[in-house]
Amino acid sequence: MNIKRTLLEPLSFPGLTLNNRVVMAPMSRRRSEKGIPGRSTAIYYGQRAGAGLIIAENTAVTPNGIGYLHTPGIYNDLQKTGWKRVTDEVHAKGGRIFIQLVHAGRIGHPENNEDGAPLVAPSAVKASGEIRTLHNGHLPIPEPLALSTADTGAMIEAHIKAAENAIEAGFDGVEIHGAHGFLPEQFLHPLSNRRTDRYGGNIANRSRFLLEIMEGVVAAIGKERTGIRLSPFATINDLPAYREEKETHQYLTDALRELDILYIHLSSQPVDGKPSINQEYIKEIRNRFHNLLIVAGGYTRESAEKMLRSGLADLIAFGRSFIANPDLVERFRHNTPLAAGDTSTYYQGGDCGYIDYPAIYDAAQADARP
Numbered sequence: 001m002n003i004k005r006t007l008l009e010p011l012s013f014p015g016l017t018l019n020n021r022v023v024m025a026p027m028s029r030r031r032s033e034k035g036i037p038g039r040s041t042a043i044y045y046g047q048r049a050g051a052g053l054i055i056a057e058n059t060a061v062t063p064n065g066i067g068y069l070h071t072p073g074i075y076n077d078l079q080k081t082g083w084k085r086v087t088d089e090v091h092a093k094g095g096r097i098f099i100q101l102v103h104a105g106r107i108g109h110p111e112n113n114e115d116g117a118p119l120v121a122p123s124a125v126k127a128s129g130e131i132r133t134l135h136n137g138h139l140p141i142p143e144p145l146a147l148s149t150a151d152t153g154a155m156i157e158a159h160i161k162a163a164e165n166a167i168e169a170g171f172d173g174v175e176i177h178g179a180h181g182f183l184p185e186q187f188l189h190p191l192s193n194r195r196t197d198r199y200g201g202n203i204a205n206r207s208r209f210l211l212e213i214m215e216g217v218v219a220a221i222g223k224e225r226t227g228i229r230l231s232p233f234a235t236i237n238d239l240p241a242y243r244e245e246k247e248t249h250q251y252l253t254d255a256l257r258e259l260d261i262l263y264i265h266l267s268s269q270p271v272d273g274k275p276s277i278n279q280e281y282i283k284e285i286r287n288r289f290h291n292l293l294i295v296a297g298g299y300t301r302e303s304a305e306k307m308l309r310s311g312l313a314d315l316i317a318f319g320r321s322f323i324a325n326p327d328l329v330e331r332f333r334h335n336t337p338l339a340a341g342d343t344s345t346y347y348q349g350g351d352c353g354y355i356d357y358p359a360i361y362d363a364a365q366a367d368a369r370p
């Protein structure tokens, strides 16, 4: 087991060896036209291969689950080929890379889905808000169609198939996106899940969709290559706090422990100016789940080191810092101040604000450039 717990120390766990404990958090950059990651995406992730582990951005498992415009997919061969370029690039630089698999469910717009496919969700409950579309600017998110029980099964199968595709495309593993108000969390949440079949109602039923995905993915690609992201108490994408939220996540965590998956990745988000996940909660998950725990949300080098020293987490994920600091790990090593990213280019297409942030250090090496 791991004895040393500092950010720059390697991690060695059955099935996974990482050069350091810095994780690049999944970040949607929405630059994949027709859902196909291009050459710039390979460059982008290659530049960040100094992370102990990259978790590539949320990537759609079906043509009707794309969500935000120009989100990549991993359900067809062209997409797999695009991703293979990415994984080759990261591996050539000594990095490790997982991919976050998403079905956006009721978040999105048919214009962003392939062939204008309608939105689908556990129930026909519309999310508030607007979303950017290719031809018509920002449009209100429409009401989704409720999935039949059979179609719910098909969505589970789509996640499993996407996980297999990811391994074929060279990923070291997958992270199921169970967070941030997308389809699996729409099943967990009583506001968006009003079903009366075995996927709705009590905690076990509302958790079934996500847990059947996890079981299927573990069976298909192996538990040592399977992780999950969860964001209890966050309220993103129009899913407010609900009664039984804590109990739901306790139930899930216990089931994930039984499945013996590689990791749980807790995403903390600001809610009313406070982090949605506090130290007490992390402690509780730590006690319930004994494989790797990744935490994300607002960490600095100092707070990350403190968290590792406390023994509560094994890996710390950094999001925004990785956008403008491709060599983030080396900047930590050399105590170099971090550059600020340009938020206006986070989600815009093109290479500007994507692959043009300079590295001071070689991302794959500890050596400083002259």
Ligand SMILES: Cc1cc2nc3c(=O)[nH]c(=O)nc-3n(C[C@H](O)[C@H](O)[C@H](O)COP(=O)(O)O)c2cc1C
Residues within 6 Å of the ligand: 025, 026, 027, 028, 029, 057, 058, 100, 177, 179, 180, 229, 267, 268, 296, 297, 298, 299, 317, 318, 319, 320, 321, 346, 347
């Ligand atoms: C541009 C951008 C895109 C993001 N896209 C995703 C995503 O695809 N999936 C996800 O789970 N979280 C996503 N997030 C959240 C990050 O993974 C991370 O949890 C968040 O930025 C907080 O970490 P930080 O304070 O280190 O930035 C995104 C965040 C940003 C800034």
